[in-house]
Amino acid sequence: MDPSDIKKKINRFRILIIGRANAGKTTILQRVCNTKGNPEIFNSAGEKIDAALLTASRERGEHDIENELVFPKNPGFIFHDSRGFEAGGESEYDKVNTFIKARSKEANMKNRIHTIWYCIPMDQASRCFTEAEHKFFSRCDTGSIPVIVLFTKFDALYDVEFARLIENGTSRKDAKKLAPTHAEKTFANGSQVKFLYDPKTIQRPPKCHVCLPDMNKDDADCGPLIERTAETLDDQVLQQLFVSTQQTNLELCMKYAVEKTLAELVAPNVIPLSADVAIATLGCWFPHIWYVC
Ligand SMILES: Nc1nc2c(ncn2[C@@H]2O[C@H](COP(=O)(O)OP(=O)(O)O)[C@@H](O)[C@H]2O)c(=O)[nH]1
Numbered sequence: 001m002d003p004s005d006i007k008k009k010i011n012r013f014r015i016l017i018i019g020r021a022n023a024g025k026t027t028i029l030q031r032v033c034n035t036k037g038n039p040e041i042f043n044s045a046g047e048k049i050d051a052a053l054l055t056a057s058r059e060r061g062e063h064d065i066e067n068e069l070v071f072p073k074n075p076g077f078i079f080h081d082s083r084g085f086e087a088g089g090e091s092e093y094d095k096v097n098t099f100i101k102a103r104s105k106e107a108n109m110k111n112r113i114h115t116i117w118y119c120i121p122m123d124q125a126s127r128c129f130t131e132a133e134h135k136f137f138s139r140c141d142t143g144s145i146p147v148i149v150l151f152t153k154f155d156a157l158y159d160v161e162f163a164r165l166i167e168n169g170t171s172r173k174d175a176k177k178l179a180p181t182h183a184e185k186t187f188a189n190g191s192q193v194k195f196l197y198d199p200k201t202i203q204r205p206p207k208c209h210v211c212l213p214d215m216n217k218d219d220a221d222c223g224p225l226i227e228r229t230a231e232t233l234d235d236q237v238l239q240q241l242f243v244s245t246q247q248t249n250l251e252l253c254m255k256y257a258v259e260k261t262l263a264e265l266v267a268p269n270v271i272p273l274s275a276d277v278a279i280a281t282l283g284c285w286f287p288h289i290w291y292v293c
């Protein structure tokens, strides 16, 4: 089947986001969809769940892993939200695990989970890696679904670094400026990142991780998350679907459009593209702009 036909069949990009309550999950999804609004919730049969019925149990509706969350601002993404399994223990873990197993083997690509974002909040330093994380990354077989760890609320570590710099005699002004880069460096060389990729304790490490500070601020930049997610998709069709669905990082659309089209043009025995076809090929990477032009 032609890749563009497959893309039409899959149509929407499906992401499972996991993380304990208050990890910053909803904030990230809003950021990725460039909205402050709430998602609409659909059950697994695709039926919209009436918000009026949900008011009492809104939280439950959002956190039922089977339900689909869609933000009207960008309906190209379907999200599944799971609070993880810390509180519920083994049966909660089984539920997440069963869902992932089923959705990684779905014959229909449309119903598969295409990426997992696993959130670990940094504002509770002593509890960064709990038993839940250990269990997930040593036991949960996600098949071909890439997992990315999101260290959310990363700005919490800036405060720690700021205090350390002040203690060492740095002025307040300099400490404020230096804290983010120092925090990133300390974290990159720290025990938590090492633990995540240590084959002695972690049998199923994530593909990569990304540090996300200040996602709750108006000028927040989720660019690094979008870039890392695109990089981890080794299926070309899914990669194009993801890049062309997100609308917050136009530079990324342009980068993939140019790089992938150039790669096609220099392939051996390629038939030269007409200007029309070349433009259409480039345009596939940013349809949200293309179709309104
Ligand atoms: N400092 C800080 N707070 C954040 C960040 N992201 C989210 N928050 C706040 O953390 C709280 C919980 O966020 P929410 O997205 O509802 O978490 P959820 O329960 O995982 O969906 C809210 O008050 C957010 O404003 C961040 O990057 N930094």
Ligand SMILES: [Mg+2]
Residues within 6 Å of the ligand: 025, 026, 027, 062
């Ligand atoms: Mg939430």
